[in-house]
Amino acid sequence: MKKTYNIEVDCANCANLMEEASNKVNGVVKATVNFMALRMSVEFEEGADTKAVMKEVLKACRKAEPDCEIEL
Amino acid sequence: MKKKQKIILIRILITAAMLILLNLIPVTGILRLALFLAVYLVIGYDILKKAGRGILNRKVFDENFLMAVATIGAFALAIYDRSGDYNEAIAVMLFYQIGELFQSLAVQKSRRNISELMDLRPDYANLETDGTLVKTDPEEVAVGSTIVVQPGERIPIDGVILEGTSALNTSALTGESLPRDVHEGMEAVSGCINLTGVLKIRTTKEFGESTVSRILELVQDSGSRKSRSEQFISRFARVYTPAVCIGALALAVLPSLIRLIAGLPAQWDVWIYRALTFLVISCPCALVISIPLSFFAGIGGAGREGILVKGSNYLEMLSKVKTVVFDKTGTLTKGVFQVTNIHHGTLPDAQLIEYAALAECASSHPVSLSLKRAYGKEPDRTRVDRIREYSGKGVVAVVDGKEIAAGNFRLMEDLGIAYQECHSQGTIVHLSIDREYAGHIVISDVVKPDSAKAIKELRELGIHKIVMLTGDNLKTAEQVARELRVDQVYSDLLPADKVEKMEQLIGEGTLAFAGDGINDAPVLTRADIGIAMGAMGSDAAIEAADVVLMDDDPVKLPRAIRISRKCMRIVYQNIVFALLIKVLCLALSAFGVADMWYAIFADVGVMVLAVLNAIRALRVRGL
Numbered sequence A: 001m002k003k004t005y006n007i008e009v010d011c012a013n014c015a016n017l018m019e020e021a022s023n024k025v026n027g028v029v030k031a032t033v034n035f036m037a038l039r040m041s042v043e044f045e046e047g048a049d050t051k052a053v054m055k056e057v058l059k060a061c062r063k064a065e066p067d068c069e070i071e072l
Numbered sequence B: 001m002k003k004k005q006k007i008i009l010i011r012i013l014i015t016a017a018m019l020i021l022l023n024l025i026p027v028t029g030i031l032r033l034a035l036f037l038a039v040y041l042v043i044g045y046d047i048l049k050k051a052g053r054g055i056l057n058r059k060v061f062d063e064n065f066l067m068a069v070a071t072i073g074a075f076a077l078a079i080y081d082r083s084g085d086y087n088e089a090i091a092v093m094l095f096y097q098i099g100e101l102f103q104s105l106a107v108q109k110s111r112r113n114i115s116e117l118m119d120l121r122p123d124y125a126n127l128e129t130d131g132t133l134v135k136t137d138p139e140e141v142a143v144g145s146t147i148v149v150q151p152g153e154r155i156p157i158d159g160v161i162l163e164g165t166s167a168l169n170t171s172a173l174t175g176e177s178l179p180r181d182v183h184e185g186m187e188a189v190s191g192c193i194n195l196t197g198v199l200k201i202r203t204t205k206e207f208g209e210s211t212v213s214r215i216l217e218l219v220q221d222s223g224s225r226k227s228r229s230e231q232f233i234s235r236f237a238r239v240y241t242p243a244v245c246i247g248a249l250a251l252a253v254l255p256s257l258i259r260l261i262a263g264l265p266a267q268w269d270v271w272i273y274r275a276l277t278f279l280v281i282s283c284p285c286a287l288v289i290s291i292p293l294s295f296f297a298g299i300g301g302a303g304r305e306g307i308l309v310k311g312s313n314y315l316e317m318l319s320k321v322k323t324v325v326f327d328k329t330g331t332l333t334k335g336v337f338q339v340t341n342i343h344h345g346t347l348p349d350a351q352l353i354e355y356a357a358l359a360e361c362a363s364s365h366p367v368s369l370s371l372k373r374a375y376g377k378e379p380d381r382t383r384v385d386r387i388r389e390y391s392g393k394g395v396v397a398v399v400d401g402k403e404i405a406a407g408n409f410r411l412m413e414d415l416g417i418a419y420q421e422c423h424s425q426g427t428i429v430h431l432s433i434d435r436e437y438a439g440h441i442v443i444s445d446v447v448k449p450d451s452a453k454a455i456k457e458l459r460e461l462g463i464h465k466i467v468m469l470t471g472d473n474l475k476t477a478e479q480v481a482r483e484l485r486v487d488q489v490y491s492d493l494l495p496a497d498k499v500e501k502m503e504q505l506i507g508e509g510t511l512a513f514a515g516d517g518i519n520d521a522p523v524l525t526r527a528d529i530g531i532a533m534g535a536m537g538s539d540a541a542i543e544a545a546d547v548v549l550m551d552d553d554p555v556k557l558p559r560a561i562r563i564s565r566k567c568m569r570i571v572y573q574n575i576v577f578a579l580l581i582k583v584l585c586l587a588l589s590a591f592g593v594a595d596m597w598y599a600i601f602a603d604v605g606v607m608v609l610a611v612l613n614a615i616r617a618l619r620v621r622g623l
Helices: A012-023 A050-064 B003-024 B029-056 B063-081 B087-117 B211-224 B228-261 B268-282 B285-304 B312-318 B328-332 B349-359 B366-375 B409-415 B451-460 B474-484 B495-505 B521-526 B539-544 B556-590 B596-618
Strands: A002-008 A028-034 A039-044 B125-129 B132-136 B146-149 B159-163 B166-169 B180-182 B199-203 B307-309 B321-327 B333-343 B384-390 B394-399 B402-407 B427-433 B436-447 B465-469 B488-490 B510-515 B529-533 B547-549
Touching: A012 A028, A012 A039, A012 A050, A012 B228, A012 B285, A028 A050, A039 A050, B003 B029, B003 B087, B029 B063, B029 B087, B063 B087, B063 B228, B063 B268, B087 B285, B087 B596, B211 B539, B228 B268, B228 B285, B228 B312, B228 B556, B268 B556, B268 B596, B285 B307, B285 B312, B285 B556, B285 B596, B307 B312, B307 B556, B312 B529, B312 B556, B321 B328, B321 B495, B328 B333, B328 B436, B328 B465, B328 B474, B328 B510, B333 B349, B333 B366, B349 B366, B349 B384, B349 B394, B349 B402, B349 B427, B349 B436, B366 B427, B366 B436, B394 B409, B402 B409, B409 B427, B436 B474, B451 B465, B451 B474, B451 B556, B465 B474, B465 B495, B474 B488, B495 B510, B495 B521, B510 B521, B521 B529, B521 B539, B529 B539, B529 B556, B547 B556, B556 B596
Parallel strands: B321 B465, B321 B510, B465 B488, B510 B529, B529 B547
Antiparallel strands: A002 A039, A028 A039, B125 B132, B125 B146, B146 B199, B159 B199, B166 B180, B307 B547, B333 B436, B384 B394, B394 B402, B402 B427, B427 B436
């Protein structure tokens, strides 16, 4: 399953860091962050609880780039 | 300006003012240091914080770290030298922040620029319930509801016009500025603006399935597929920053050590200063920001012209296309069969068409339909009697008391009527009146007016191979190919054969396939780049294609290629320009030619120029 979220982040490199961090979260098959459109699309593993996974994704992103926001 | 940006702007102004003031009043010693440190903290506290947090999170090498080390180092050197010149450290921070602010404003501006132009989202639908109009959220309107669109409003949901005539502005969808006339019974595509009359529309889709939603989704997701250049830059940044940090460290330590061993004075401060300058120059922002910005602007600019590119990787590939394969029907030709000629008629043309249309009035075969269209009126069935259909041959009927036979040569042979053979391409309908040959009508697909121009422009773009695939017979295909000057033609193809042909053609450079999205979804997927034409309202095409041309004008294809090439040119310019300047300045700083003032101007200056260059990709009008 694939979902798209609006995000808030200041710089292109920070967006790359978010992408890197999100891809390491369990339950995420592939995450892509589009800095220009301020959107993040996440492909979840089959049967994953998207809400729980996204919470982890947000946590991982905050660690990589404290100034970021994901509209869940 | 957003709140964050305002705060930074205020900090920049305060810092600049204080810096001037501090240089005018003569304070010395520890007080001077304290005042300068205060200004330094005003401009740089967030950078220091981020750098510190990076170290804690073991993500050391980012630009905040570079800036923090360089400025703190400059401060330390000034204290060590007792020069009392703390301006450099603050100036570096100041210009860095100015650069960042500029960059964030530029990104925001192009973001707004694009979203404004792609701002198709309708806010409400006027839903008719029990004779009154209620403003409703488009998402809540059920299929089959009746909505009313006033002049000046945007059609919110796809549907069929029940009442009213109007002109629609489709420019947001197609880039075409000429309004489109619509009337009762026609399809109303969401996203168009109703210009002149009130329209009553029965919705045929939900909001989420309507053209406007699909396009919005496509545009917003376009950035999730990254181009090779973008991937190269993010990989590059990952290696680059640690590399320059190590380089700076080596520059700080090695020369002094070597001098010590050689018995010369070590000059630690000179070499550390050079290393710090090296760090300031090395900041990779110019590349990291300008490459994605160029693609974003390029895709946005193309979108404005009715060319939707689904990702920057496709924009990159589009610029490298070597072979273009066209589907014939619906792409190079109109896909609508028309009466194009009447030969050997014994009666006036209008009369012949009238007889043919009347004889064929009961049939819904495409040929009969095009005869009816040419007749222009609804056939009066009371004039027709005793219709006999001969499957695969034609029709014999009595019209106004005369026996009319309309059909192909087999029908004429069966009836024993001598007929004239025709050398034109297309479908031939022979006619006889009371067993006397009366001539034949030629019905064929017509080439779009701009097809030849599109192919000529493709050639001018250096595309060596233009191929046409078609399910039509060889004669028809060759005629069209000759007219349009296509290099290769493959005819009599079933949809599966088209995929097979495609596979043979692939591998000789990047291949683009352009089709109308009907029946050719597998081919669109198989090609390096699938281009769907005339996608207004066709979901399958939007789904399967990589590039969607919103109207069916083939000239949009060379245009899309020109836009992609311009964008790629800007991307390469930025990569080469930024890297060259950086390498040059790094070398200068290592030999002590450039001081920290040069360094910060090199860094911020390159970034500003690269961003301005990137925004150029947005301008595609006239390409």
